[in-house]
Amino acid sequence: MPTAEATAAVLERYEAVIGxxxxxxxxxxxxxxxxxSTAYDGARPNSHTCPVCLGLPGALPVMNKRAVELVMATGAAIGAQTPAATRWDRKNYFYPDLPKGYQISQYDLPLASAGRLTFDTSEGPFTVQITRAHLEEDTAKLVHGEGPNGERLSLVDFNRSGVPLMEIVTEPDIRTAEQARRYGEELQLLLRTVGASDADMERGQMRVEANVSLRPRGTEAFGTRVEVKNMNSFRSVERAVAFEIERQAALLDAGETLRMETRGWADDRGETYHMRSKETSDDYRYFPEPDLPPLRVDAAWLAEIRADLGELPAARRVRYEEALGLSAYDAAVLVADADAGRLFEATLAAAPGLDAKPVANWVTGDYLRLRNAAAEPVSVDPAQLARLVALVGEGTINRSSGRDVLDAHAATGEAVDAIVARLGLRQISxxxxxxxxxxxxxxxxxxxxxxxxxxxxxxxxFLIGQVMKATKGQANAAVATAAIRERLGADGGGK
Ligand SMILES: [Zn+2]
Structure with missing residues (x-):
C-alpha cells in the first residue's frame, strides 16, 4: 500500500489527471x-416490479416529474445550465441486468451542464468543473451464488430496475487523491442538502468511479486512462486513487505502456485489480427514445426550483464564519454533520441573543464526543443546552461541571437547573x-x-488549589484569585 509521502514524491515527476x-x-x-415503489430495501427479490421495469415488450414508460426536478435542483445548486428543452435517449447495450437491451438515459441534452463545486482541502479551496448531470434509470441487480446442487448461478433481482439515477461527471480537473475524496464528500453533502439523494455509499445510493491517468509534469497530452470502481467509502476513494497513481507511475518508470482498462478496488487488500479491458470506446448507438415525449423546461418551473433550494453548504459555512464568528473548523463540522448542525441552529433559536461561539464549541466538542461514544441515539434538548451555555458563560457553574451536567441531561433528560441543584455544582462567586x-x-x-x-x-x-479543595471545587477561580491578590497586596509579589 503506497503511503501519502510516496505519492507526493511521484507527483513531483508526474501530474495525475483525474475525473x-x-x-x-x-x-x-x-x-x-x-x-x-423505490422502498425495496429488505424486500423480497422481484417484489417491486411491473411490466415497465421488467422490460416486457409493449410496456410504455411514463416520466417521474419529481426525479426531473431533483436533477434540476442539483443543477441549480452547482450553478449549471438547464436547457429549455431536452429529451430521452436510448443507450443500447446487452447485459443480464438490463432486460430491455437499452437504458433510457440522456445523451447530448443533459438536464444540467457546465456547473462547478468548490470545497476545502488541506492545500486550500479547490474548484472542480462539472461537465454534466443527467437523468437515467438504474439497472437490476445480479446476485451471484450457489444452487441447490452446488452449481454456481447468477440470479436477477429487478427491484432496483428503473430506480431514478442521476449521473454527475466532472472535467478531468482533479490532481490528487485527497481532492477526489473531498469532491465526493462535498457532493454528498450537497445532494443531501438539496434533498436529491440520501447518497449513502454503503447502500449503493452513491457510486463513485474515478478515471485516473498520469502525464509527465510540464506536458499537455493525456496519458492512458484507467477507470477505478467498487469503492464503498470516501476513504476508499482516496486510497484507491493514491494506489492507482503509484501503480501507474511504477509502470511508466519501468518503460511499460499502460492499457486502457477498468479496475476494481479491493479494500481488504488495499489495491486495485484488473476487471476488464477497454480496447475501444463503447459504442452505445444512442438514439432518441420514441416512447417518451421531449421534455420542456420553462423558465417559471426552473425559477420555482431555484427559489426552493434553501441555504447551500458553502453559503452556510460563510454565514457561520462571517455573521456568527465561528472558526472555519466549527463551521465545517456543523455544516457537514446534519445532526450537530440541527442542534446548533435549534439551540440558537431557543435562546435569542445567546453568543453562537460557545454554543458551537459545546456542540462540536462535548455533544459530538457524547454522541459518538454512545451506543444509542443521544438526545439533547436545545433549550436545555442553551441554558447550560448561559450558566457556564455567566460563571454560575464552571466548564468542567458543565460537562457533567450535559452528560447527565443526555442520559436522563433531566433539566439542567435541576441537575446543577441536585449535584450542588453552583460555583461560589x-x-x-x-x-x-x-x-x-x-x-x-x-x-x-x-x-x-x-x-x-x-x-x-497552590493557594488557589487549597481554596478549591476547601470548597469541593465549587469556588469561582477568578474571584478566588482576585481575593487572594487583594489580601496579599497587589504589589506583594509575582503577578
Ligand atoms: Zn415497475
Whole structure:
C-alpha cells in the first residue's frame, strides 16, 4: 500500500489527471418510468416490479416529474445550465441486468451542464468543473451464488430496475487523491442538502468511479486512462486513487505502456485489480427514445426550483464564519454533520441573543464526543443546552461541571437547573462567601504566603488549589484569585 509521502514524491515527476463520475439514486417515492415503489430495501427479490421495469415488450414508460426536478435542483445548486428543452435517449447495450437491451438515459441534452463545486482541502479551496448531470434509470441487480446442487448461478433481482439515477461527471480537473475524496464528500453533502439523494455509499445510493491517468509534469497530452470502481467509502476513494497513481507511475518508470482498462478496488487488500479491458470506446448507438415525449423546461418551473433550494453548504459555512464568528473548523463540522448542525441552529433559536461561539464549541466538542461514544441515539434538548451555555458563560457553574451536567441531561433528560441543584455544582462567586474561605487558607499556609510575598508567583497556584479543595471545587477561580491578590497586596509579589 503506497503511503501519502510516496505519492507526493511521484507527483513531483508526474501530474495525475483525474475525473470523477458519480451515480446516485434519487430520493423519489416511485421509480423513474413506472409507479413501483423505490422502498425495496429488505424486500423480497422481484417484489417491486411491473411490466415497465421488467422490460416486457409493449410496456410504455411514463416520466417521474419529481426525479426531473431533483436533477434540476442539483443543477441549480452547482450553478449549471438547464436547457429549455431536452429529451430521452436510448443507450443500447446487452447485459443480464438490463432486460430491455437499452437504458433510457440522456445523451447530448443533459438536464444540467457546465456547473462547478468548490470545497476545502488541506492545500486550500479547490474548484472542480462539472461537465454534466443527467437523468437515467438504474439497472437490476445480479446476485451471484450457489444452487441447490452446488452449481454456481447468477440470479436477477429487478427491484432496483428503473430506480431514478442521476449521473454527475466532472472535467478531468482533479490532481490528487485527497481532492477526489473531498469532491465526493462535498457532493454528498450537497445532494443531501438539496434533498436529491440520501447518497449513502454503503447502500449503493452513491457510486463513485474515478478515471485516473498520469502525464509527465510540464506536458499537455493525456496519458492512458484507467477507470477505478467498487469503492464503498470516501476513504476508499482516496486510497484507491493514491494506489492507482503509484501503480501507474511504477509502470511508466519501468518503460511499460499502460492499457486502457477498468479496475476494481479491493479494500481488504488495499489495491486495485484488473476487471476488464477497454480496447475501444463503447459504442452505445444512442438514439432518441420514441416512447417518451421531449421534455420542456420553462423558465417559471426552473425559477420555482431555484427559489426552493434553501441555504447551500458553502453559503452556510460563510454565514457561520462571517455573521456568527465561528472558526472555519466549527463551521465545517456543523455544516457537514446534519445532526450537530440541527442542534446548533435549534439551540440558537431557543435562546435569542445567546453568543453562537460557545454554543458551537459545546456542540462540536462535548455533544459530538457524547454522541459518538454512545451506543444509542443521544438526545439533547436545545433549550436545555442553551441554558447550560448561559450558566457556564455567566460563571454560575464552571466548564468542567458543565460537562457533567450535559452528560447527565443526555442520559436522563433531566433539566439542567435541576441537575446543577441536585449535584450542588453552583460555583461560589460571591466575594464575601469566598473571602472567609480565602482568609482560612491564608492563615493555614503561612509558608506559601511568605513565598508569594518573596516574589514567587507560582505560590498563588497552590493557594488557589487549597481554596478549591476547601470548597469541593465549587469556588469561582477568578474571584478566588482576585481575593487572594487583594489580601496579599497587589504589589506583594509575582503577578
Ligand atoms: Zn415497475
Amino acid at each position: 470523477v463520475e458519480v451515480h446516485c439514486q434519487l430520493k423519489t417515492a416511485s421509480k423513474m418510468f413506472c409507479s413501483c 460571591d466575594a464575601g462567601a469566598l473571602g472567609s474561605v480565602v482568609d482560612e487558607v491564608l492563615a493555614a499556609n503561612p509558608a506559601a504566603v511568605a513565598d508569594f510575598r518573596a516574589g514567587k508567583g507560582q505560590a498563588i497556584g
